[in-house]
Each structure stands twice: as structure tokens, then as C-alpha cells.
Amino acid sequence: MNIKFKTESFRNDYTFKNSAEAIRRFPFPFNEDKYMYSVNMEPHVPAGPPGHAYNKPIDVDEHYVAEMHDRAMVLKEDPLRYQALPHMMAAQWDTLELLMEAQAAGYPEHFTLERNGGQWRWINRPMGIDQTFTFGDASTLPMEPLEFITRQAQGDFVIVDQRDGQLWCDAGMVTTQADWSLDFDIGMNFHEWHGPVPLAHEIGVFDRALKFLLNLQQGKPVRRLNWTMTINPRLDTSPENYHKWGPDRATVTPENVGNKVHLRCELQSLWRLPRSNAILFVIRCYLIKMEELVTVPKWARRFHRVLRDLPPELVDYKGLTRYRPATVGWLSRFDDGQPTSPGIYPE
Amino acid sequence: MTINTEMKVRVAKVTQVADKVKRFRFERVDGEPMPVFSGGAHVIVSMRDGKALRRNPYSLMSSPEDTKGYEISVLRVENSRGGSAFLHETLKEGDELVLSQPVNLFPFDQRAKKHIMMAGGIGITPFLAMMDQMEREGKNFELHYAVRTRTHGAYWKDLQQRYGAHRVKVYCDAENLFIPVEKILANQPLGTHLYVCGPAGMINGVLGKARDMGWPKQNLHSEEFLAPPPGKAFQVKLAKSSRAIDVAPHQSILEALEANGVDAPYLCRGGACGQCETGVVSCDGALEHNDHFLEPDDKASGRKIMICVSRIKGNEVTLDL
Numbered sequence: 001m002n003i004k005f006k007t008e009s010f011r012n013d014y015t016f017k018n019s020a021e022a023i024r025r026f027p028f029p030f031n032e033d034k035y036m037y038s039v040n041m042e043p044h045v046p047a048g049p050p051g052h053a054y055n056k057p058i059d060v061d062e063h064y065v066a067e068m069h070d071r072a073m074v075l076k077e078d079p080l081r082y083q084a085l086p087h088m089m090a091a092q093w094d095t096l097e098l099l100m101e102a103q104a105a106g107y108p109e110h111f112t113l114e115r116n117g118g119q120w121r122w123i124n125r126p127m128g129i130d131q132t133f134t135f136g137d138a139s140t141l142p143m144e145p146l147e148f149i150t151r152q153a154q155g156d157f158v159i160v161d162q163r164d165g166q167l168w169c170d171a172g173m174v175t176t177q178a179d180w181s182l183d184f185d186i187g188m189n190f191h192e193w194h195g196p197v198p199l200a201h202e203i204g205v206f207d208r209a210l211k212f213l214l215n216l217q218q219g220k221p222v223r224r225l226n227w228t229m230t231i232n233p234r235l236d237t238s239p240e241n242y243h244k245w246g247p248d249r250a251t252v253t254p255e256n257v258g259n260k261v262h263l264r265c266e267l268q269s270l271w272r273l274p275r276s277n278a279i280l281f282v283i284r285c286y287l288i289k290m291e292e293l294v295t296v297p298k299w300a301r302r303f304h305r306v307l308r309d310l311p312p313e314l315v316d317y318k319g320l321t322r323y324r325p326a327t328v329g330w331l332s333r334f335d336d337g338q339p340t341s342p343g344i345y346p347e
Numbered sequence: 348m349t350i351n352t353e354m355k356v357r358v359a360k361v362t363q364v365a366d367k368v369k370r371f372r373f374e375r376v377d378g379e380p381m382p383v384f385s386g387g388a389h390v391i392v393s394m395r396d397g398k399a400l401r402r403n404p405y406s407l408m409s410s411p412e413d414t415k416g417y418e419i420s421v422l423r424v425e426n427s428r429g430g431s432a433f434l435h436e437t438l439k440e441g442d443e444l445v446l447s448q449p450v451n452l453f454p455f456d457q458r459a460k461k462h463i464m465m466a467g468g469i470g471i472t473p474f475l476a477m478m479d480q481m482e483r484e485g486k487n488f489e490l491h492y493a494v495r496t497r498t499h500g501a502y503w504k505d506l507q508q509r510y511g512a513h514r515v516k517v518y519c520d521a522e523n524l525f526i527p528v529e530k531i532l533a534n535q536p537l538g539t540h541l542y543v544c545g546p547a548g549m550i551n552g553v554l555g556k557a558r559d560m561g562w563p564k565q566n567l568h569s570e571e572f573l574a575p576p577p578g579k580a581f582q583v584k585l586a587k588s589s590r591a592i593d594v595a596p597h598q599s600i601l602e603a604l605e606a607n608g609v610d611a612p613y614l615c616r617g618g619a620c621g622q623c624e625t626g627v628v629s630c631d632g633a634l635e636h637n638d639h640f641l642e643p644d645d646k647a648s649g650r651k652i653m654i655c656v657s658r659i660k661g662n663e664v665t666l667d668l
Contacts, residue, residue: 087457297578
């Protein structure tokens with residue numbers, strides 16, 4: 001399968017768009033007509049109709065080259081979007097191995113990994129990279145192994161170390177985040193970095209999730225979907241750059257909802273790493289415009305209902321307050337009240 | 348949906364390494380590489396012994412980077428429940444077994460400035476893999492290894508040869524040599540972590556001294572897999588599926604459930620990981636908690652039980668299963 005990589009932007013003129021195929025493969029996060037937090041984890045095994053974002057363990061799509069270009073721009077302005085504490089070197093190599101193997105196995109026409117003992121050769125055709133290096137010897141790469149590979153893989157990456165019955169946010173590459181900061185959270189534990197989330201603490205979600213993750217097994221990755229909304233297809237909605245994107249939320253009018261308002265879905269996968277016993281947390285962001293979303297009638301009906309009935313705490317936490325009424329009004333035109341089928345996939 | 352990630356393996360080699368200690372090398376039947384693991388990890392070995400299915404945890408001792416095979420060392424215990432006797436007396440080269448994916452409940456702390464390991468007897472096994480990894484990663488470590496006699500102790504000669512006698516110190520009961528725990532603990536740089544693996548008495552003794560000497564508990568690590576202690580027979584009732592299952596004197600609740608086709612979650616089968624925590628609906632006797640996992644409050648509440656090692660003193664317990 002040859003992916004046709006697009007040239008597009010996630011800033012300034014915002015030329016990002018999904019092709020018809022990309023819309024069908026979008027990981028729509030609602031399996032019913034309402035939403036509340038839950039420990040909604042399931043085994044991260046290939047699933048979904050052919051072409052769906054769930055088909056491969058590490059998904060590469062038509063936005064790959066443009067996303068990597070956007071990441072490079074973010075890092076140039078703010079190198080602290082990549083950080084790794086010194087004790088995370090074994091986990092860095094674990095992550096490099098995982099991402100290279102998964103991309104090469106999933107997309108052999110675009111990526112090749114040759115392993116000859118400790119001598120490795122990595123070929124990334126879409127980005128024009130051909131790198132020979134010694135696995136385990138960071139001096140043979142142009143930068144640290146985690147930075148090297150996450151400049152070539154879609155999604156944000158956080159590696160959490162496991163100590164004292166806790167998980168610690170000790171390394172990461174974070175440039176496509178929904179308003180959180182690696183620089184702020186680095187070194188924090190699981191409960192600390194989830195501190196701001198409303199309602200979920202009260203229903204014990206984080207205690208149960210932590211217990212589950214502490215026993216996450218090698219060879220058995222898990223996934224969950226999370227979501228928010230973004231005005232304009234901007235990947236880098238970071239607190240550091242709030243001044244650049246925050247004001248956009250006041251620009252939504254009933255006329256421009258279809259093109260401006262995006263559902264932002266995070267496909268989160270969690271992997272126990274072999275050498276370090278750390279956990280790799282992949283947060284892969286997918287964007288879809290409202291006018292693209294409503295081309296799937298089931299999603300149009302369901303998202304209208306979810307957004308209309310969302311608890312006020314979540315509206316506030318997700319930052320939807322200003323433009324939710326206009327968006328719900330616009331979506332209502334696509335909701336005829338018919339029932340929706342179970343599950344997340346298009347009908 | 349669950350993923351089956353168990354690996355079918357063949358016994359590639361059996362080696363007698365010391366009195367009552369045998370080493371087993373396993374290679375995959377499908378020829379695929381074994382997963383790399385982290386030093387301190389164990390696997391669950393599933394053994395078909397006649398009619399009985401035995402599942403025991405064993406620490407991996409081979410090099411974590413050796414993806415051609417895994418090795419474990421097994422002590423033949425006197426009152427074996429069946430596992431070590433089966434491995435020592437029945438299992439031969441060429442036989443097939445099933446291994447779980449590696450699980451690490453005894454990882455070393457990557458931040459440590461120095462690692463001190465103390466092993467008693469067969470407790471050496473996780474440290475063999477740990478030292479291999481630490482050496483490759485350039486970590487600062489030393490091992491203190493207590494053996495009953497020189498012929499009982501496995502691997503000490505190899506270890507001294509490989510890492511040097513200054514990093515591998517052997518203490519032999521028969522020669523009246525014991526690990527000078529207090530002396531060792533008294534003179535360590537900040538950021539040193541201590542790891543203990545061996546009999547319960549040794550673990551408790553060493554950790555107790557370390558705490559008395561002011562070592563922070565985050566720097567103290569130990570691993571001991573408990574075999575489920577035997578007791579009197581009783582009956583387990585399953586509240587959700589309305590079934591009744593008998594637990595024999597030498598069987599754990601988990602084993603009895605499995606023998607009756609009930610698929611209950613587990614990871615370590617040794618009372619350490621917490622995966623098999625199960626709700627107790629009612630019990631006509633007393634819960635006998637044998638695990639290291641539940642907090643004292645949870646044990647006292649009578650509402651939770653770790654079914655891999657704990658049982659009841661009574662006739663009947665109803666579980667939330």
C-alpha cells in the first residue's frame with residue numbers, strides 16, 4: 001500500500017484537509033450517544049474495517065510528512081518540547097526499536113530496518129533518511145535515540161518510568177498536545193500530572209487506571225481514545241503558545257463552523273518496554289473538520305448528541321464554552337433523530 | 348478480547364549446575380526470537396504433569412539480550428508441591444512447555460548511583476540477568492552471595508571470573524562466613540539501591556537492618572515468590588456464575604478455578620503483583636492472607652483476597668467472580 005503523502009500546513013494558512021479515505025479511517029471516539037470518563041482501555045490489536053487507523057500498531061497516514069515538518073518547526077522555536085532525564089537511556093533505545101520495527105513491518109514500501117547484530121541501518125524514504133548506527137551507542141546517531149526516532153513518527157511520545165508503585169513522566173517528545181506541557185510535567189507522577197482533570201478523580205478513575213498500568217504486560221499493548229476540540233487544524237495547541245491559538249476560539253460563527261471547528265481525537269496506546277521496564281505512552285492526534293465529520297451520517301448524529309448533552313464541567317475543562325452553542329446549532333441540521341448503531345465505525 | 352502471548356518452547360538443554368540445582372534452556376518451537384527482557388524479570392512456566400497443569404514463576408537468569416533462548420535455574424525443594432520435582436525428575440531435553448511473556452516485579456532503579464545485590468542460595472537467579480544488563484549499561488554494582496557450601500552454590504565461580512572478585516563476594520555458611528550486612532550498608536554513597544533475593548528470613552533480616560540504619564524505603568527492593576501454603580480443603584462459591592468448586596489441601600484457589608475451566612487473571616502466582624485480587628462476598632471462617640500485596644487494612648476488612656496464595660480456614664467462601 002503506497003501512501004500519497006500530502007503537502008499541507010497546520011498553522012498560518014491552515015491548508016490541512018482529510019481525503020475521503022482519511023475521513024473513513026478516522027478513529028471516532030464515541031461508541032454511544034453520550035460521553036463520560038471511564039477506564040476505557042482495550043487490547044491494542046489490529047481492528048476495524050480495512051484502512052482504519054486501528055489496522056496497524058503504529059499508524060502512518062497521508063499527513064505523515066507534513067506533521068513531521070510541523071514538529072521540526074516547533075522544536076526549532078522551542079527545543080524543550082523534547083526532554084529525557086538521564087536515567088531513561090535504556091527506555092530511549094527500547095522506543096527506537098519499537099517504532100522502527102513497527103513502521104518497517106507496517107509500511108515496507110516507505111521504511112526499511114536492517115539489523116546485523118548491533119549494526120543497524122534505518123531507511124526512511126518519505127523523509128529521505130538513511131542512517132547506519134550501533135544499537136545502544138548514542139554517539140553513532142546525530143541526536144539522542146528518542147529524539148531521532150520521534151522526529152520520524154506521528155504522535156506525541158511520553159515514556160514513564162515505573163518505581164515505588166508509581167509511574168513517573170521522565171522523557172518525551174510533545175509537539176501536538178491538547179494544552180499540556182512536557183516541560184511543566186516532567187518528573188511528575190501519574191496522580192500529579194492528572195491533577196487538573198475534573199470529575200474523574202471522584203469516581204476513582206485514576207486509581208484504577210494506575211493499578212491497571214502498573215501490571216501492563218510486555219507483548220500486550222493497550223489503547224484508548226480521548227478527545228477534545230480545536231479551532232483551526234492546529235497540532236501545536238500547547239500552553240506555551242496559548243497566545244497564538246487561544247483567541248481563535250472567539251472567531252467561530254455559525255457560518256464558519258464547518259471549516260473552522262475540528263474534533264481532535266487522541267489514539268493513546270501504552271506499551272511495556274522490554275529493557276527498561278518503562279511504559280511508552282503514544283498520544284497520536286487526529287483532526288477532522290465538522291464538514292468532513294458530517295459526511296458520515298452516524299457520526300454527525302452522534303457527535304451532535306454528545307456535544308449537546310456534555311456535562312458542564314467537561315465543557316469548561318475542554319475549553320469548548322465559547323463555541324459550543326454555535327457548533328451544536330450547526331450540527332443539529334444533520335441530526336434527524338434517527339437511532340445510531342453501536343460501535344465507533346461508520347455504517 | 349484477550350491476546351494470547353504465551354510461547355511454546357522446547358527444552359534445549361538441561362545442566363546440573365550444583366547440588367540440587369538444574370539449569371534449563373528453552374527455545375521457541377516456532378523458531379521466532381524470544382522477547383528481550385529487563386534484568387529481574389520472571390516467566391510463568393506451564394507444565395503438563397500427567398493430569399495436573401502446573402504453573403510456577405521462575406526468574407530469568409540468561410542474558411536479557413539473548414533472544415535465542417531463555418534460561419532458568421531450579422532448586423529441587425524437599426517438600427515440592429510438584430513443580431520442582433517435575434522439572435528435576437521428569438522433564439527431559441526435547442520436551443515441550445509453555446512460557447508466559449516476561450514480567451518484571453523486581454526491576455533495578457535506573458537512577459541509582461550504585462546497586463548492591465544480596466543473594467541467598469537460589470535467590471541468585473534474577474541477579475545473573477541484572478548484572479549482565481548492568482554491565483552492558485555501565486552501571487556501578489556489587490554482589491554479595493551467601494551459599495550453604497561451595498558445592499551448593501551455583502555460578503559463583505563464573506561470576507567472579509566475569510565481574511572480578513572485588514565485585515562478587517561469596518560467603519559460605521560451612522566456612523562460617525556470613526554477609527556482613529551492617530558493615531556493607533554503613534558505607535555507601537547517597538543514591539545507592541539495595542536488592543535482596545533469597546529465603547524470607549534473609550530478606551526480612553537484611554531489610555530490617557537497612558531500615559534501622561535509616562535507608563529510605565524507596566531504595567530497598569526484594570523479591571520472594573511464595574508457594575501457596577497448603578491447608579484444609581474448602582469450597583469456593585462463585586457469586587456471578589453460581590458455581591461451587593472444591594479446593595484441595597495442596598491446591599490454591601487459583602489452581603482449583605483453572606482446573607475447573609474458570610479463567611481468572613494472574614501474573615506472578617506468588618502473592619506479589621496484585622493482578623489476581625478478588626472480592627470476597629462472604630466467608631464462613633477466617634481468610635488466611637499469605638500475600639505481600641494487600642495493605643493491612645485490606646486484609647483486615649475481609650473483603651479482598653489474593654487467590655494465587657491465600658486461602659481460608661473454614662468450609663466455604665463466596666467470591667465476586
